[in-house]
Amino acid sequence: MLLHPEEQMKIIQKGAESIVDEKELMIKLEKSFKEQRPLTIKLGLDPSAPDIHIGHAVVLRKIKQMQDLGHHAVILIGDFTGRIGDPTGKAKGRIPLSDEQVKENALTYTDQIFRVLDQEKTTVRFNSEWLANMTFEEVIRLAASTSVARILERDDFQKRYHNQTPIGLHEFFYPLMQAQDSVELKADIELGGTDQTFNILMGRTLQKHVGMEKQIAIFMPLLEGLDGIEKMSKSLGNYIGVQEPPEVMFKKVMEVPDQLIIKYFELATDVHPDDVQNIKNRLDHDENPRDIKLELARHITALYHGEEGATAGKHYFETAFQQNDIPDVIPEILVDLEKDLLADVIPQLVERGFVKSKSELVRMIRQNGVSLNQQKITAEELDRVVMTDDVLKIGKKRFVKFVK
Amino acid sequence: MLLHPEEQMKIIQKGAESIVDEKELMIKLEKSFKEQRPLTIKLGLDPSAPDIHIGHAVVLRKIKQMQDLGHHAVILIGDFTGRIGDPTGKAKGRIPLSDEQVKENALTYTDQIFRVLDQEKTTVRFNSEWLANMTFEEVIRLAASTSVARILERDDFQKRYHNQTPIGLHEFFYPLMQAQDSVELKADIELGGTDQTFNILMGRTLQKHVGMEKQIAIFMPLLEGLDGIEKMSKSLGNYIGVQEPPEVMFKKVMEVPDQLIIKYFELATDVHPDDVQNIKNRLDHDENPRDIKLELARHITALYHGEEGATAGKHYFETAFQQNDIPDVIPEILVDLEKDLLADVIPQLVERGFVKSKSELVRMIRQNGVSLNQQKITAEELDRVVMTDDVLKIGKKRFVKFVK
Structure with missing residues (x-):
């Protein structure tokens, strides 16, 4: 069932910013291959229910690729944190949510997630399941697994401490909760954006602390939006939503700046790394980027709307924007x-x-x-x-x- | 029943290093007087079961004086902390204790405490009663009541952070636990040595945070031992134990250096502040310190062994050390x-x-x-x-x- 570990490694590495650590990952892949036992891949998500765009989908795509290799995903909804909100009431968006809200958010969220992931190979878990039942004594033991200096190392804390912007003591717990989730799920691999570096590495530390095999951290880069500069974001308007109609999606991909074509192939499609290399060669040999972008648009649109959707998107794009009866200069x-x-x-x-x-x-x-x-x-x-x-x-x- | 607030204030102030804050204390005393409602005075103790000496007894004496004024004491045994010990196993003396050990230690401890306090007006509580039942969510809310910078202000943490001596994250919880104890006990007053400043003030912060009237902090100075230099301590041998026989106690008080006579009257006896003032005047008027020390020894010995014990102690001292058939110079x-x-x-x-x-x-x-x-x-x-x-x-x- 599972591909040879080295073949798997090639696919997993595609587009990843960094893997901590690759040797350990190879050992896990080899063991999994030998025992024909899928690895458990964790992705933690906040239950804040946004519309997912293909920037968010970068980590999901990577997980989907690993599911296609035979592995199993666990989507961890951080409902415990959501239920608590920010007890100081200072951080925006940290308003405590009711159980119903959390569940409802989780549903709209997973709905979108399954536009990318393989539902058959995915488990959805909520971390309130174990965190809500922890006693003060267990919290103390959890806290004892790290030091204040270690947590203050986290970039944003470091800055806030030096700028004398108050850090609530409770905030120190969020990385630890995320780490505890990895322990509870016995995660083999955790994925996240590079902004999650500290929190995901904390999972490794805690797993080791409790005598467990350390999870592998796979960090995916942030995807720039259609402006080619800022990271993709709904509020900046430079995004492609995974729920947008095929025509819109196709047209938007055609707006991707040429220098990002390869990055989009790497992060926003499931095209095999060898094929991405071929495309790169074609670009290097002066093939028209526009033609390659048409392929990119077809790949991306097909991922979310099937081949039929990709064809419709292409047709719309060609009739609407390529036929020439519109004056060159218009108001x-x-x-x-x-x-x-x-x-x-x-x-x-x-x-x-x-x-x-x-x-x-x-x-x-x-x-x-x-x-x-x-x-x-x-x-x-x-x-x-x-x-x-x-x-x-x-x-x-x-x-x-x-x-x- | 209760003395007039201003009279009470005079007795409470005797020997105290500082009171935070005196105005608020006066308001509490006035209200208590008007309603004939005793105030709740908290003292937190570690269940490490040492032999109590009159240096330890300084805070106990102050509480006894307030009990004599009609107020009620709560001795809070920090058994929750004791049960956890130090989860990192690094701090000495923080080995987890069993429930039985904690209870046994508490008994030997309270046994000694009631050589000072009025048992009728004292309640003994264990903080595991509420801390052990706290959920992670409640811990998070507790942590949210303070900031990292605020806790790092504590002297010893400050030093360790700057010296890069690791501070376990769990250690940040000890001041918060002590503060939570004050909330649970609805303490009106908390007593402690000056080394407890940060922790006791944290109780005020937390009580305010939960919408409760803030406790008054009364800090008592540390008592120097018989050498007149170091703080009284068993390991330095410069101590007077509250369980020592009257003869030993009397004789040891006679060794107190002259310049500490008034301090001992203030911190180690229940002599009224007006009378302490008289004694001070007599000393200032060149009365022989030795005679005044005989009074001090009588007061202190009587506190722990009654008037009879004081008389025995004095008799022993006089026959043994004052009659003159011992050569002046001996090996x-x-x-x-x-x-x-x-x-x-x-x-x-x-x-x-x-x-x-x-x-x-x-x-x-x-x-x-x-x-x-x-x-x-x-x-x-x-x-x-x-x-x-x-x-x-x-x-x-x-x-x-x-x-x-």
Whole structure:
């Protein structure tokens, strides 16, 4: 069932920022191969229920690749922390959640996660299961496994301590809780972003402390968004959501800057490392990046919408953006993605004289006289697909481009 | 029942190093007086079961004085900490104790405590009662009441952090536990030595944090031992134990250096502050310190052995040390109090020629030919009362003085 350890290692290493430590990982892979026993791969998630984008999905993809190799994933929902919130009430987003909220969040969350992971090879666990039952004495023993200086080493604590920004004593427990989770789950591997370095390594320390084999830490890099600069984030608008329609997803991937093509192949697709190397060679031999990006868009869209979705996305992209009956230079309207689009866009169209009134626009849409990116639309669709560089055609000659 | 608050305040202030804070204490005393409701006075003790000496008894005496004013004492035995010990196994004396050991230690301990305190007005509590039942969530909330920087302010932590001597994270909990004890006991007042400043003030912080009236902290100074320099301690040999026989106690008080007479009156007796002031005036007017020390010795001995004991102690002291049939200058033998006295003393007596052999000494003791401080003794008594300046008379003419 399981691939040869060296083959597995190649796939696991793809795109990883660092692995602590690779020798130990090889030993685990060899043992697992010999015994045909899957490894337990842990990923801890906050129950804050965001919309997942392909930046979040980098760690999930890596886990999916390991599931395809035969291993088992445990998604650890940090509901215990969520239930406590921030007792000082200072940290935003640390408002205590009710049991129902936590469960509800977890459901929307796992729903999205299973757009990436193999549900058959995934267990979802909640850490309140063991943390809520720990006594003060057990907490003291847990605390005794580390020193104050050790915890103050963590980058953000170090800075806050030196800047005299108060660190609540309870905050020292979050890395320890995460470590305790690894002990309880007997994790073989824990994944996380590079911002999780300290916490994941703490898991190794604690496992060793209790006489357990240390988990392997796999750190995945942060993925830059479509602007090519900032890390992908919903609030910056430079993201591709895993739940976005195939047309939007395909079009957005086509906006990825050329220099990030390989990184996206590595972190956002399951393309085999050997094939990524081939693509890299083609790029180095001056093949048109646009053609390779079409492949990238197809890969990514197919991951979330199947081959059919990828085809639809490609078709939309080609008809809407590649046929040439749109004038080269057209007026632009600035769209604020934070606002309700119709309420934001229509007044601007009226003001700039594209339509006389809202009712004229509505009438023309009903008469099939309005198209977006060369396709006739309804008012609802106008709301859905407005994005950077969408072109609206009103009647026969009025073109306007939305920019943000 | 209760004295007027200002009268109470005068007695409470006697000998105290500092009170945090006096205004708040006055408010508590006034309220207690008005409602005829006793205040709850907390003293926390480690269950390490030492022999109590009058240095330890300084805080106990202060509590006894407040009991005499009508208030109620709670002796808090820190058994929870004792049961945990030091989970890292590094700190000496922090070996986990069994429940039985803790209970047994507590008994020998309270036995001695009630040589000072009024048992009728004292409750003994064990903090495992509430600490053992705390959940992780409650621990987190407790920890959230303070910051890392705040705890690192504690002198010893500060030093260790800067010297890079590891501080176990669990150690940060000891001040918080002590504070939690104050919350649970609804303490109005907590007493301690000045080394307890941080921990006791933490109790005020936590009580305020949970919306409770803050306890008053009363810090008592450390009492110097008979050498007049070091703090009283059994291992330094400069102590007066509360369980020592009246003769020994009386004699030891007579060794107190003159400059400490007033401090001993303040910290080791229940003499009213007005009377202490009178004694101070007499000393200032050149009254012989020795006479005043006889009063001090009577007061202290009477506290632990009643008036009868004080009289016996005084009689012994006067016959043994004041009657003048001992030569002014006599040979001295150096005694190592750490060693078994008989095994240490007898070889020296033989070596220095006071007796020919151990068997000669034993024979002479049996024949009533040996006296210590003018009183015939048995071999057992020789062991018991050897102390600085004891004079041994062997036969009719052989005198030897023990010095340490």
